[in-house]
Amino acid sequence: MKQNNSNAFQILQTDSGTRARRGRLMTSHGMVETPVFMPVGTQATVKAMTPAELEADGVSMILSNAYHLHVRPGEDLIARAGGLHRFMGWQRPILTDSGGFQVFSLATMRKIREDGVEFNSHVDGRRLFLGPREAMAIQRGLGSDIAMVFDECAPYPCDHKYACQAMERTLTWAAVCSQQARADGQQVFGIVQGGTYDDLRRQCAERLAAMGFDGYAVGGVSVGESEDLMLASASVSLAQLPEEVPRYLMGVGHMRQIVEAVALGIDMFDCVIPTRVARNGSALTRTGRYPLKAARYKEDAEPIERGCGCYACRTFSRAYVRHLLNTDEILGVRLLTIHNLHRYMEFMRDIQVALETGAFAQFRKTIRETVVKE
């Protein structure tokens, strides 16, 4: 590995009753307070939002995607434009996923080789190839602050034999990734796979840890398994990972799940929920979600969530936003996205404050009792 930025993460406080930590992650584009939630900007845009609106919502870091940006518009184009930050006008940190997950979920006609995967683009059917070398070169071109290794995300359910093969490939590829050149100051995170099998998760985490990454992710979760299995996979993986670096649970999740994962010692999260739920017309609140298109909000003069300080709630009524959603007006989706992301950012801030003030146990209890299980 060319560089190890293990001093980039600082644990400010640990919780007495759980493994939760309050931390601070230094990147090439500034500091990130953890636990952190990264909104998803797959195609170099967090859907419906400007960078200025993301900042106003309190977003400190976003996720983007090597696979999607490789397909359109191509990492070379972005590199020539000065890198992903400059291309999309976002000056705060960006983590890029390697494309492993997309190759194994979106692409068709996959042919897995030792050095990577041949597949057809989900956009135009073009034959493409991605492996650890390619994924790292793409992320180097994008210039993200954190690059993820190229992994194989096994489906759920999946038998032990296949999960083991996928894990072995993930480890081989991780080793190759760790040897690739990086963008200036770029950190690289390993990804723990192993399906829902504790022995594989343990082994994968242990062998990855020996490679000495800047941080580690728990991958292959939130792919259809139960919440309990997901948290168990995270827990068994974390037990074999170093404490002093950031740990990231990929693709999770609901607010309830985030609190539970923080309790296990997870520092970073990403999920499409707040933005996708907005496009489906639902609002997220402190106590769960509700469908704003419902007839009962027709004349409702309240904001989307009472007491919320986001632009949408400061300016418009539920009745107006509902009207926009029901007439398919873009502004409806925009306002709900602004609100839902604001809700998630406030939620992460609440977790941080709870950890700072020794109130995490109480906070976790409140979430368990008040947030509707989805």
Place this chain on the structure above:
Amino acid sequence: MKQNNSNAFQILQTDSGTRARRGRLMTSHGMVETPVFMPVGTQATVKAMTPAELEADGVSMILSNAYHLHVRPGEDLIARAGGLHRFMGWQRPILTDSGGFQVFSLATMRKIREDGVEFNSHVDGRRLFLGPREAMAIQRGLGSDIAMVFDECAPYPCDHKYACQAMERTLTWAAVCSQQARADGQQVFGIVQGGTYDDLRRQCAERLAAMGFDGYAVGGVSVGESEDLMLASASVSLAQLPEEVPRYLMGVGHMRQIVEAVALGIDMFDCVIPTRVARNGSALTRTGRYPLKAARYKEDAEPIERGCGCYACRTFSRAYVRHLLNTDEILGVRLLTIHNLHRYMEFMRDIQVALETGAFAQFRKTIRETVVKE
């Protein structure tokens, strides 16, 4: 007529070489500098824009629509929410069209009666009825600053006989409209119809003028006729209308057409062009439009329009906006809408300055020579 606000309009300057005027229109929600262009907010939202973004673009007045708001969400709901301004969070002036145009273009199964039109809603097929009384009651409920009379917009082409009947109905309905109660401070504008027939236009304008409206619109234009015919209709109508009140050319138009209509003495305009063109992926500039999705902008690091001060041009490259459009990202449409409306607002400001400085003839010549005819 309950009220005549004819002092609401002030002509600050007239052009020596044409009938163009630089004016100022006072409304219940503030002053509007004319000639003015009103972006279209059919469904209580200018598509893809927040009120804050409209203000940042320099928009001083918008148009909304009685027919659409009657169908969804209903004027009673909006009235109970405190009126259209409060409902949509827009504190500057609003002009509402009466619904006449929509009834005669969008609705199906029309049955014209003496007191109005029965028709099927274009949304759900519901049987509805709109006439002069209903249209004025809707606009009173909405609380717009300027309400338009309920008119019959004849199609193009249309024979003299039908155009004459439609004109007579328009005049009868205008008289009824002028007798209806209004919202506080609401102004009412008459609409000149008569198709492309000079005798009908003259007669309609003269008889409307005798009713003493707060302002007058030239309607039934931009419905498929040539640009020359459109301008001729406007010209012959204007000759019979009072000079001292505002004159509005409905649904026009391209930048070239606006300059020509200003030269005839028109003060107000509305058109979907800047917003619709944005949704179709084209940018408007000082010299015409271009399709930003075109391959030649793939790596273009320039802003949408060089020298433009809008948020989109200050922040993003053509290459980025093109990528967003090509991946169907909402932000692409948003950024182009911000730019196109900004271009129109700057264009109107240029016309105003040209009138203030005696440079209108030169400005008109430049537009004729540089703006591509569409």
